Amino acid sequence: MNEWWRGGVIYQVYPRSFQDTNGDGVGDLAGIIHRLDHIQSLGVDCIWLSPIQQSPQDDMGYDVSDYLEVDRLFGSLQDFDSLIEQAHARGLKVIMDQVVSHTSDQHPWFQESRLSRTNRRADWYVWADPLPDGSPPNNWPAVFGGRAWEWNPTRGQYYLHNFLASQPDLNFHNEEVQQAVLDVMRFWLERGVDGFRLDTVNYYFHDKRLRSNPPNRVRGEHLPYAVNPYDMQEHKFSKSQPENLAFLKRVRALLEQYPGTTSVGEVGDSHKSVPLMAQYTSGGDTLHMCYGFDFLGDEFTARHFRSRLETFFKVGPDGWPCWSFSNHDVPRHVTRWAPHSVSREDLARQSAALVLSLRGSVCLYQGEELGLPETDLLFEELTDPRGIRFWPEDKGRDGCRTPIPWEEGEAPNGFTTGTPWLPVKPAQSALNVAAQEGDDNSTLAFYRTILAWRKTHPELALGDIRFFNTAEPVLAFRREHDGQAMLCAFNLSAEPCDLTVSGARGAALEEVSRGATLSGRSLRLEANGFAFIPIAGESTARVSYR
Incomplete structure (x- = not known):
C-alpha cells in the first residue's frame, strides 16, 4: 500500500x-x-x-x-x-x-443557472424564495460579512454565498x-x-429545510460581540x-x-x-x-x-x-x-x-x-476583501501572503x-x-x-503518542513505533523550566534539541527549549514537572 x-x-x-x-x-x-x-x-x-x-x-x-x-x-x-x-x-x-x-459568479454553470428556474442547471446552485416581506429565507451570515444571500431579480430568488456575493454556493444535494x-x-x-x-x-x-442558525454560546451564554458577526452564530444548519x-x-x-x-x-x-x-x-x-x-x-x-x-x-x-x-x-x-x-x-x-x-x-x-x-501593512496596501471590510480590528490575510x-x-x-x-x-x-x-x-x-x-526516526512520522502529565508550560509525550521510541519535551514559555526524567538510564539528547541540558535525571529547558531523547521501546521512562 x-x-x-x-x-x-x-x-x-x-x-x-x-x-x-x-x-x-x-x-x-x-x-x-x-x-x-x-x-x-x-x-x-x-x-x-x-x-x-x-x-x-x-x-x-x-x-x-x-x-x-x-x-x-x-x-x-x-x-x-x-x-x-x-x-x-x-x-x-x-x-x-x-x-x-462554490464557484465564481462568472462560471458558465452559474451564468446559466441564474437565467431561469427551468434551465438544465437551474438547481445547480442554492436558490430560495424570499420571505413574504422580501427578506432572505433565513439568518445565515457570510464569512466575509453581511448576509449569505444575494438577490437575483431575473429568477426572483436569493442565492446562497457563504463567502463573497461573487462566490455562489453549489448545490451538492443535486x-x-x-x-x-x-x-x-x-x-x-x-x-x-x-x-x-x-x-x-x-x-x-x-440544511435542505434552510433552518436558521442558533446564536453562538460561550460557556452557556450568548456571545455579546464579535468583530465579524459570522462568529456570533453556531453554524448548525449552514454547513457540516x-x-x-x-x-x-x-x-x-x-x-x-x-x-x-x-x-x-x-x-x-x-x-x-x-x-x-x-x-x-x-x-x-x-x-x-x-x-x-x-x-x-x-x-x-x-x-x-x-x-x-x-x-x-x-x-x-x-x-x-x-x-x-x-x-x-x-x-x-x-x-x-x-x-x-x-x-x-x-x-x-x-x-x-x-x-x-x-x-x-x-x-x-x-x-x-x-x-x-x-507583514505589517497599511490599509492602502491591502488586497484581501476580508481585511478591507473589517479593518483595523481584523487586518485580513494579506500579512501572511507577502x-x-x-x-x-x-x-x-x-x-x-x-x-x-x-x-x-x-x-x-x-x-x-x-x-x-x-x-x-x-x-x-x-x-x-x-x-x-x-526521516531517520519513523516513530515520529508513524508512531503512537502518549502524553505525560506535566503542568504548564511543559508539553511532554512519547512516540513509539516498531520497537523505537522517542521522548519529546517542550517548554512553551519565555522562562526556563527544570524537569525530571526517570526510567531513561543512560539516555542522551538528540543533536536537534535546542535550549536543553540533560544531566542524570535532570532536564533543563531554557525559554522555548525542547528535547528529543531516544529511549528503548520497552522503557518506562517518564517526564515530570510540577
Whole structure:
C-alpha cells in the first residue's frame, strides 16, 4: 500500500507570492519550477499548490470560473504539466487546491443557472424564495460579512454565498453537481496530480429545510460581540451536514482508481473541527487526511495541544490528521505566539520541532523555513476583501501572503523585476533565502536539519503518542513505533523550566534539541527549549514537572 502521505510533510506554495518570472509582480508556475530545488532541499515530501485555475481573482483564486484551465496570471496547462514532471523528477509529489463548495459568479454553470428556474442547471446552485416581506429565507451570515444571500431579480430568488456575493454556493444535494465536481477532479488526476487539498470541505452541504442558525454560546451564554458577526452564530444548519460523508466517500473511491494519490480536507469550524476531522478520515473509505484551525489561532498551551490530539484519536482512532501552525489564511505563527517567547528565532525552531513530532502528517507554509513574521501593512496596501471590510480590528490575510524574499539586497529581493502585488517590508527582506543559505545557524538550516533527522526516526512520522502529565508550560509525550521510541519535551514559555526524567538510564539528547541540558535525571529547558531523547521501546521512562 502506497501511503507516502501518512506522516508525510507537505509544503504549501502560494503561487502569487512564490516567484515571478515575467515581471508582472505576481508569482507564476514557471517561478515555482525555477525554485523547485529550494523546495527539494528542505526534505519535504509534497507540494500543495494554492489555486491556479481560471478566476476573476475576487478572492485570489478561490473563486473559480473555469475548473479545467490554468489562469493566465500563472501560466498555462503546459506549464502545469511541466511542473508536475519536474517535481516528480525530484521525488516531490504535487497536490492542488480544489475549491468546489462554490464557484465564481462568472462560471458558465452559474451564468446559466441564474437565467431561469427551468434551465438544465437551474438547481445547480442554492436558490430560495424570499420571505413574504422580501427578506432572505433565513439568518445565515457570510464569512466575509453581511448576509449569505444575494438577490437575483431575473429568477426572483436569493442565492446562497457563504463567502463573497461573487462566490455562489453549489448545490451538492443535486447528484449532477456531485458528478460534475468528480469529473473535474478526474481531469487533473489524468494530468498526473497526486491528489487534492479540498477547500472548505465541510461547506459542501446545507440544511435542505434552510433552518436558521442558533446564536453562538460561550460557556452557556450568548456571545455579546464579535468583530465579524459570522462568529456570533453556531453554524448548525449552514454547513457540516451529515450528507457530506457520503460524498467524501465518492471522492475517496475516485482517488482509489489512481494509486498513490491522496486528499486533505480543510475543516472550517471553530467548535467541532477536530471531531469532524476524525469523522471525515475514519474507516478507510473517506478522506485520507483533514486539518482544522485548532493550531492556527492564538492559544499556545500544553493543555491545548494535548487536548486536540487526544480528542482526535479518541473520536477517530483510525483517522489521520494533518497539523499546521501557519497557512495563507491566518497571521504567521511566529507573530501570533510571540508573547510566549524571548526570541523569534527560538520560537521558529521550537514550532518546527513541535509540529514535526506530533502524531499525524504535517503542512508547512512557504516562508516558515525562513522564520518570516507577519507583514505589517497599511490599509492602502491591502488586497484581501476580508481585511478591507473589517479593518483595523481584523487586518485580513494579506500579512501572511507577502512575497518570499529570495536574494540579498533591497526589496523585493529577487521575487520580481517589477512591482510586487504585495510589498516586501524590511523585516521580511532581512530574512531572505540567500543570507540564510550561508549561515549554519539560520532558521533555514535548522529546518533542513530537523526534516532530514525526522526521516531517520519513523516513530515520529508513524508512531503512537502518549502524553505525560506535566503542568504548564511543559508539553511532554512519547512516540513509539516498531520497537523505537522517542521522548519529546517542550517548554512553551519565555522562562526556563527544570524537569525530571526517570526510567531513561543512560539516555542522551538528540543533536536537534535546542535550549536543553540533560544531566542524570535532570532536564533543563531554557525559554522555548525542547528535547528529543531516544529511549528503548520497552522503557518506562517518564517526564515530570510540577
